[in-house]
Amino acid sequence: MVSEQQREIETHTSISGFTLIEVLIAVAIFAIGILALTSLQAVYIGGNSSARMQTEATTLAAQWLERLKILPYAHDDLDSAGNPHRQVVGAYRIEWNVADNSPINEVKTIRITVRPASSWGRPVNLDFRRAEDWR
Secondary structure, eight states: OOOHHHHHHHHHHTOOOOOHHHHHHHHHHHHHHHHHHHHHHHHHHHHHHHHHHHHHHHHHHHHHHHHHHTSOTTOGGGOGGGOSEEEEETTEEEEEEEETTOSSTTEEEEEEEEEESSSSSOOEEEEEEEEOOOO
């Protein structure tokens, strides 16, 4: 015959649940996952910042190209004697070089380089040719 105390002990031991070790292991795995996501987020933020700077530099180079295209052929900003021409716009350094009679006579080749002040961004280069005005 089973005593009252033995029934009570059997009832308590048959109750299922998590042990402290199981809970600690689950928390450790969860913490490692959260740390991995945090480090990935930092990488994504850096990549996003770099892409933003690249887009801004490309836009600035295109704007500068349009500015140089409307200048008269003999303008000081299109004179190869002033190479390299430099300008600072916000957090970007713009530099352009002019090569006279390149690739043929009465044509100037102009290379525009935009460099972000930050080390995250890469420089952007645009080349275009400008022929002498025919008037």
